[in-house]
Every structure is written in structure tokens, then in C-alpha cells.
Amino acid sequence: MAGVTFDGVVKRFGAVEAVRELDLAVADGEFMVLVGPSGSGKTTALRMLAGLEAVSDGRILIGEGVVNAISPRDRDIAMVFQDYALYPQMTVRDNLAFGLRRRKAPKEDIERRVARAADALELGELLDRRPRELSGGQQQRVALGRALVRDPQVFLMDEPLSNLDAKLRVQTRGEIKRLQKEIGTTTVYVTHDQVEAMTMGDRIAVMNHGRLEQVGTPEELYERPANLFVAGFIGSPGMSFARAEVERGPDGVTLRGDGVRLPLPGAGAELPPAVMLGVRPEHARAWRDDGELIGPLEGQVAYVEALGRETFLGVDVGEDTRFVVAVEGRAGEQPGDTLRFGLVPAGLRLFDPEGGAALERAAAGSAAR
């Protein structure tokens, strides 16, 4: 096993830069998730690591060795494709054994490893079937098995769950995570689904427009997003944003914007004249005047999203400003009702409205107090 390093990696398709100066280190045995919207460059980065796309600039290392010029077959990696890419004319057994046979592994070794992978993925009874005779979930397991039998240095997975139905996706998510922990192979996993990223990754790398926006543990990304993009992308529903002017008065700082008037006692003088205020739904709660919340803010309920255990209310406080408020259990409010709510100070995040970068934690921290 080995770690993976992207060192200033660039990928250009003609004039288009699909991946820009990517610097990312994946530790040995780590489960790293590359997440981002379509066109963010995550799959291109993975394909460069696999050797399926040439690197335009920079270096990719597997372990200590630079692999830029090494062919895919010699990189000792295995990949699970989005469409599984199972060989349709071969049985499950032959699909699993194909890579080992090409590498001239001894026959007994092939049989043993195929049996072990089939056992781990409960494929035993399917070994003599062809891919077209399998369900989507079974095909997915065969694709995983094909990667598993090779016992490679690095696993690459390109949105392997996107063709499964929601229930199977949740189940398989757990299985992949469990398997990865068991065998401890370094894994780079690409997805556009931030829930998948949050639940599976040891660390997550968020990409956008070919650029790496932030790398960190799921908690870090959720609690301390580096910029507006990460704050909006991670979390479901995403963070609510409101642009506000910073007013300094004798009582301290007040944020004033479209339907927003929030006192921030103790906020530092380092705040710029305007900020983008961000708050997650669980930090926006129905108003209680017990000192735990700041506010109140008031607005009209635009939609009600009841998920059973909790309900999300979209509340328009101004012309262009909407906050999502989380309510435990079922909410009594209906669209059109007026709702008063407050914000948990510790949950407030402040961003530079121009560049989108998170403002100094000291500023946000003091604002949150």
C-alpha cells in the first residue's frame, strides 16, 4: 500500500484548464473523497491518477515514485467505474480473475483470491453468471470484487453508487466503507453527492472549476468551511446566506442587511465594512427570548419540508434573503405564515462578500459570542 500525492497537477484540454494546480496528499490507508459539482475536475484528477489521462503539468506520486510516465497497467491500482465496466461476455468468475490472469498469477492463487473476494462480497452463488443476468447492485459488487482481488496499492472509485437506487446506495455506502477499513488500502473516491462524501471519507477534498477549494475531515468542512462555495456545497440543506453591512455603534457591532438586523456584541474592529453572513439550518431556531439566540428575525414561510424527525422551513426575511430554519418533529407553520426566529451565535459564519473566503475565525468567533 502507498499514499498518493498530487503535486501542482494541471490538466488542459486545449484552451480549457480542467484541473488547476492541484496539490493534494492522500495518506497511506486513507479514504479520500473528491467531491464537487459537474465539471469541477474531480473525475479528471482521478483519471490522471489512473493513467487514463495524461498530466499536462506537475507530478503525481504513488508512494515515493512519480507515475506520470507509467502506463495504467503498471501503476498497481484498481478502479471501479461509474458504469461498472464489467466484461459482458465473461462470467462473474472470469471478470474477477481477468486482471490476475493478465498478470500471470499462479492458478491456485487466482482461485483463492477470487473465492476470498466472492466470499467478502457475497458473490459465491453468482460466479457462473454473466453480468446481464445480475441486478444493478450485484453488478456493482462484482465491480468492487474485481478491484478487490487485485490487492492493489490504491483503489480508485468513480461515482460507483450513482446508478443504484437510494436504499441500495445507503447500504452499499456502508459496505464499501467497512471493506476499506478492513483491508486498509488507500482509496480515492469521486462523487458529486456531498452526503456520500460526508459519510464515507476520512477526509474530503472539495473541488470547483478545477480548483481545490478545501481539504479536511467531514467535521472541519462542515464546521469551518474555508469559503462560500464549500459552505454552500457541504450540508443538506445548505447554509443560508445574507449579505450585511457592518455598523459600529456604542453598543458594539450590528449587521444590517436585507431584512436582517443582528447585534454582534463584542465583534472585533477587524471586520470589513460588509460581510456575508452564513448560518446552517440547525443554528436557526424559532425565537425564544432566553439569551441563547440572537435576533429576532422575522419573515414569511416560503416552503415547509417535513422529513419526519425534523422539518425545514424556508423563511423569506427580505426581498432576496431566505433562511432555512430547522424545527424538531413536525412544524405547525404553513407557507404564508409569519415566523420569528433567532440564530445560535456559535453557528454564525462570516465570509468576505467579494472573494468568498471565510473571515478570520477570531472575527467570526468574537461575533458568535
Next chain:
Amino acid sequence: MIVRREQYFTYLLLGLFSLIALVPVVGILVTAVQAQGGLAAFGEPNGFHLENFADAWREGSFGAYLRSSVIVSVSVVGLSTLLSILAGYAFGMMRFRGEQLLFYLLLLGLMVPLEATIVPLYYDLRDLALTDTYWALILPQVGVSVAFGTFWMRAFFRSVPRSLVEAARLDGSSSWGTLWRVVLPLGKPAVLTMMVLVFMWTWNEFLLALVMVTDEELRTAPLGLAFFQGRNTTDFALLAAGSVIVATPVVVVYVFLQRHFIRGMLTGAVKG
């Protein structure tokens, strides 16, 4: 009501076209068993003479001619299939400099009719001392068939999911191994369809055989039909019987490979 009327109309149209396709075939079959020496084809039936086939076989020297046809057709089909698969794989799956230009050059072989090149081709082959040999029939037809075959196989290779080839590469397979072990087994219908078409065209080729060979032993079956056409008279019954003899191998090949042929023709027509 409209649906039913549409259905009737569809059947009517299909029936009409089937009739147009079948009438000449039935006409040949009926004429082939009529009494010899008749003056017109598609005349009133005047008997059932199966001996026409034996007479046609003898008079048209089909024993030797069919042997030549088999040698030429099998060679052309074999060679052009192999070359088309390899060239189609390169054009369909690999990226290389000048790929587009080379491909369009190759397509010229499809676009220029043999009639336009037959005279220079004759002189070229004569200079190489290849006229009056099987090579004079095989090589030009391989050239023409490879142009079509490459075009055909390239379309097939392009329809193969790229991830399949990439998975094979990651599994340690070479380009050669990926072609024969992973991609080509999926292309059986496409390859068989190409083989049937090339076989049909080669088998029925007349002009090339007429120009390139004079040796009786090397002549192919379609040339044999010319013997039944005299300067002033034509024995239509024997001509039809000869035509049936010449056409039978193609029909047999088609019938055996029909299932694959239809599937091959539809490859890529709908998303799988």
C-alpha cells in the same frame, strides 16, 4: 380506428414492397425449370425441368468456376476481415496524429467505383505479372473491402463503452489483448455482418474477373453466366438455372448468419 387504418396501410405498403422484391426472384426460379430454348423470360409455365440445373452446371463449367469463386471469396473475406478489424480498432479506439486525414483517405476506396480504376489497375497488375492469377482478383477486392470494413468496424469500436477498454488496460491487458479478449467478442454480429457483405460482393464481382483473367481455370462463377448469352439468342431457362446455381451459396450463407446479420445491421441504432 385511426390506428387500425394505419395498420392496414402499413401492411399494404409492406406487402407491395415485398412483392416488388419477390417477383424477380420467383420469376428466375420459375424460368429456371422451364423447357430450354424458350424465347422470353417470365413466359407461361411450360413444364418442370430440373435437368436444367445439370445442363447449366455442365455448359457453364460451374465446377471449375465455383472452385475459383470459393478460393477468391474465402481469401478476400479472410484477409479483409483481419485487416478491417485491426484498422477499425486503430481508428475507433486509438488517438494518433493524422488519424482523420488517414481515415478520409481510406474512405476514398469506398467512393471511387471500380469502373474508374479498372484500366490503370490492369496495367499495374500486368507490370507486376499478377494478371491471370488469383492475386489479380483477390488483392483489388481486399483493397475495396478493407475500405468498407474499416469504416464498418470503426463504427462498432466507437460504440463500445470506453470504460470497458480502460478497465482492461487497468487490469493489465495490452492493446492487442484488449482487442481480442475484451472488445472483439462483443462485436461478433458486426464482424459476421461485414463478412456476409464482403462475401456477397466478392462472390458477385463480374468486371474484375472479366478483365483480369483469361485462363479458364481462374474464371469465377458470375463469368459462367455469360456463356448462356449468345450474340443473337439467349437460353433464358439455362441462364436462370445458372443464376440460381451462382446465387445459392450467398443465399445459404445469408440464411445461416441471418440472425447475426440483422443484429449487426442494428448495432448502434438504439441505445443498449
